[in-house]
Amino acid sequence: MKPEEIKKLDAYFKRTFNPQFVVKARPRKNDSAEVYAGEEFLGVVYVDDEDGDRSYNFSMAILDVDL
Template sequence: MKPEEIRKLEQFFKEKFQRPNMQVKRRPQKDDSAEVYMGDEFIGVLFRDDEDGDLSYNFQMAILDIDLPE
C-alpha cells in the first residue's frame, strides 16, 4: 500500500473506533496489505482488494479466548 493510502486508513480507524493510538503500518515485502496496531499491540491485518476495479479493504482480526473476559 502507498503511504497516502495508509495515512487515510489510519485516520479512518482512529475516527471509527475512537482510538487515537491506532496505527496502520506497512508490511515489509508486501504491497497488498498492512498491519493494524493499538499502541504497541498488533491487532490485525488489513488487506487491499481491487478486484474487478472495485477497491475495498478487508480487516482481519483474531480474538483469542484468553483475551475474553470471564
C-alpha cells in the same frame, strides 16, 4: 499499499475506532497493512482491487485466553 493509502486508512481507524490505532506498512507485502493499538498488534487490513472497485478487509484474531 501506497503510503498515501496507508495514511487514509490510519486516519479512518483513528476517527472510527480509537485515536491510538496506528496503521503501518508490512515488510515485503504490498497488498496489506498492520493495525496496532499503541504497541499491541491487532490485525491486518487487506486491499481488494477487483474489477476496479477497491475495498478493504480488516482481519483480527481473538485468542480464547484474551476473553
